[in-house]
Amino acid sequence: MTAIVQVQKLHKTYGATVAVEDISFEVQEGEIFGMVGPNGAGKTTTIECLEGLRKPDGGTVRVLGVDPQREGQNLCLRVGMQLQQSNLPDRMRVWEALDLYASFYPKAVDWKELLVELGLEEKRNTPFAKLSGGQKQRLFIALALLPDPQLVFLDELTTGLDPQARRAIWDLVREVRGRGKTVLLTTHFMEEAERLCDRIAILDHGKIVALDTPASLIQGLGAEERVVFNVDRPLPAGFEKDFSSPVRLDVQGEQVVIHSKNGRDVPLVSEVVTLLSEKHIQFRDLRTEQPNLEDVFLSLTGREMRA
Amino acid sequence: MFNTKSLTKMVWMEAKLFLREPVSAFFTLVFPLLMLFIFGSIFSNKPVPGMGDSQGVIDNLIPALTAMVIGMTGLMPITITLATYRENGILRRLRTTPVSPLVVMAAQLVVVFTMTTLGVLLLAAAGKLFYHVRFVGNIFSILGGFTLSSLSFFGIGFILAGVMPSARSAQIVAMVLLYPMLILSGAAWPRELMPNAVSKLSSFLPLTYVVNLLRGLWGGESWGHHLLDVGVLAGVLVLGVIISMKTFRWE
Structure with missing residues (x-):
């Protein structure tokens, strides 16, 4: 080159x-x-x-x-x-x-x-x-x-x-x-x-x-990836403890957000789905949220790109 | 890079754009004819004792209207086109190509000169056909005078395009210069009929010298009678070339 x-x-x-x-x-x-x-x-x-x-x-x-x-x-x-x-x-x-x-x-x-x-x-x-x-x-x-x-x-x-x-x-x-x-x-x-x-x-x-x-x-941002889904009944206590590497749980009403550091061995989403099915927990509207360059800019400059 | 292929394409393109712009095409090609017919319907072309040797009103009108066309095409299309091209970033786009600024300016010059000539030919043809105008001058002489006058006025247009900051201000200044000149120079109304003071004022206007030169040459006078006119117009031409080369800006 x-x-x-x-x-x-x-x-x-x-x-x-x-x-x-x-x-x-x-x-x-x-x-x-x-x-x-x-x-x-x-x-x-x-x-x-x-x-x-x-x-x-x-x-x-x-x-x-x-x-x-x-x-x-x-x-x-x-x-x-x-x-x-x-x-x-x-x-x-x-x-x-x-x-x-x-x-x-x-x-x-x-x-x-x-x-x-x-x-x-x-x-x-x-x-x-x-x-x-x-x-x-x-x-x-x-x-x-x-x-x-x-x-x-x-x-x-x-x-x-x-x-x-x-x-x-x-x-x-x-x-x-x-x-x-x-x-x-x-x-x-x-x-x-x-x-x-x-x-x-x-x-x-x-x-x-x-x-x-x-x-x-x-x-390089070390940013988080997130999995978001909705549940009808509350998650069992200690749900987050069964993950292979640490995650953070954030529950607001029906909506559950699981945060994790980027670059896991097992993709976060597949681990979430496996655990939910093993425990027979009904869930819907599951999606993943990846960090993007907007997040990179925010973390580098402390400002929103559009601001 | 100055090459003839670019210049040919550019001239052809600018000619098409000129004709697609209704205002400039109207004022160059149609407006002089309208003036001719308006004056022609008011006056006949019978010889008038006060006006030279057996010259009629229309005989005098043709060179005066020619001066009017030169004044209009010199000040308006070149000034407005170039100022608009710069303001809108059209010159900016051209600047990123190998084309020379000389090609851009030369194309304007060739197109506007051609259109001016066309307008004047139409005028002369209509004068001959409808009012049997008498032409006693020398054809080469009048062509020379016409070319000198046109180039001199295009020079003024290039200067304005170069020094005015925006297309709008260029247009306004062009009009402010043009209208008094049309009225006071004798292009629209014979100077012989003006009060003395106004007639003096007109000697500061370049278009006055165009009117004098063209009327003289059309009526068969020699260049020797018009050294002052030729001197002034040549001076304006040289100034125009120097200043417009110095003031040309891509953006």
Whole structure:
């Protein structure tokens, strides 16, 4: 594996505000790397420094081995970019945008194929202003793929999309990676980062507070998993003592919640079900609750992500 | 990167967008014709003793309306299009591609110049057809004067697009500059009929020099008679190119 993006002690301030404070990370070839964090965490500033749109105040940035500030012209032939705030003229049609942007690159891929692959074939004659949010983002992904880039930057790709459109875009991003391209994306949806990214950098107040795979981040949290179910009659006393490793019982009326540390030998849910059946206890509405990245963020920063 | 393939595509695209925008297409192509027919129905084109050698009202009107088209296309479409492109992030998207800012500006220039020419040709054709206008000038001479005047005014448009902070303010400033110019420069109403003080005021307006130059060349006068007009317009053109190159911003 080779590092396709290298960031060392990147620093950027706007007046008195420190937007990005000495952050360092690397993106490996072929991975989907996500920067996640609340608004104002410094995600977009970082990605725009990588794109060459902003000049860092300190630190070094290398994208595909070159400095984006000095060799932006060279870089934009090899990197696809989708920006958070960008547009096309309202009356420009989908095919016209692809045809026009293809003419900017000496070796563009066939835009007619992209049109089909990104599910825009039916919309080829639709003016930009008449597209839905999801369709606009599809078009921007198509424009980003025109130079057949090694690396694709996607900044807040699914913000403002409904859940269904968001899921469709996730599939697309996976397909982009499937073509052997490296993807660097930013999002403020923890769920998106968890589902989509191979590795995640969690940013808060301009710093990276955690960087790992989603699974390791959640596991490293040492967070609890929970099994929740309802009973008609109270549980027998000492029910929790029969578990193979310690659990905590929380009963509120009919509802029972069993808490346990993550990473048990026997999955908590199967142990709960076995014990309940052995003791002939009637139960209903059983479900498990896994910790997720929202919990990780909460434990790292002491704040809710959405707050 | 400045390549002709990008420029050709961009010109063709911008031309389509220009025609899809009803307001700019109307003011460039239809409005001058309406003015011609309104004036034409009020005045006939019989020679008027006070106006040059056997020139009629409509004979004088065609170059004046041409100046009006140049004033409108120079200040409005270029200014509004570029300022809107910047405000909406359309230039921001272009910035991430290898395309040169020169291609973006050149495409605007080519399209608006073509549309202006088209508007003026329609005007001249309608004048010939319906009012039998007399043209005594030299065709190359008038084309040269028209081109100089247009480019000079496009320069003003590029400057405004570059220095105005938003599309809205660019539009307002363009209108504030345009309307007094249309009225005072002689483009809509002959300067000979204005009070002396107003006529003096008009010498500060670039469009006045367009009207003078085009009326002169249309009426068969030589360039030597219009050195002042040519000087002023060339000066504005050079300033326009320098300032607009310096003030171009992607965002």
